Amino acid sequence: MRYVEDHRRQTHDRIVENASYGLRQKGAEGLSVVDLMKLAGLTHGGFYNHFESRAALVSEAIAFAMDQTTERWKKLANGKADRERYEALIADYLSPRHRDNPKHGCALPTLAVDVARSSPSAQQALASKLEKMIDALVRLLPGEPPGQARQIATGAIATMVGSIVLSRAVGAGKLSDRILDAGRRTAGGRIRKPQRKTTKATRCEKS
Structure with missing residues (x-):
């Protein structure tokens, strides 16, 4: 019985993972249940052994995909200084590699x-x-007040997502690259640069 449950869980996870790749490539409306099961190398006959509906699979696949992005962000931030972590994440997200994949x-x-x-389940x-x-x-923004940090983070994600959408829509080329560059500058410019401390010597020089 344990083997059966483990096998069922592994099959379920394989369907979700492969569906997430297919959905990211073709969109949520571009794949039928048959198509989604085929991505995992399975027939659609066993679909309802794992999911109540297509919407249930789509919801799980979206959650899986977004968890992957969050985990990637954590890995990119590992071992870097505060501002470097934020900038590394933006540079990675708004890159030709991400646009093209x-x-x-x-x-x-x-x-x-x-x-x-x-x-509603997919939206939730x-x-x-x-x-x-x-x-x-x-x-990644420990130097900002909590409310300000959340506003910055929300605005940065909106900017990054919109930049990728537009850069893909126009096709790879100079305009697409300019959109990515503008997105990097806008998202990266949302946080305050560290203020240089004014020393006594500096104040004397100015006077």
């Missing part, structure tokens, strides 16, 4: 619009994981 990238640029027209899944992404970015 939606299958393994953040779910938001591909799926946010689809989810807005989708089921996205909202819950978006809050966690904001939390992860807030932790």
Whole structure:
């Protein structure tokens, strides 16, 4: 019995993971149940042994994809100084690599619009994981007051997602690269640069 349960859990997780890659590449409305199961190398006959509905699978796949992004952010931040962590995350997100690889990238640029027209369960899944992404970015801004840090993090994510959407929409090229660069500058400019301390000597020089 334990083997059966473990096997079922592994199969369930495999379906969710592969569905998340497919959804990020083709959108939430672009794949049927048959297509989603085929991504995991399975037939659609066993779908309802794992999920109540297509919407349930989509919700889990979105949550999986967004958790992947949050984990990537944590790894990028590891071992870096405060401001370097924030800037490294923005540079990685708004990179040609991310633009050109939606299958393994953040779910938001591909799926946010689809989810807005989708089921409440999918919207709730996205909202819950978006809050966690904001939390992860807030932790990279320890020098900011809590309310300000949350505002900065929310605005930065909105800027980054919008920049990826537009950079993909125009196709790889000079305009796409300029959109990514503008996004990096805008998102990176949201936090205050450290103020240089005014020493007594400096004050004397000015006087």
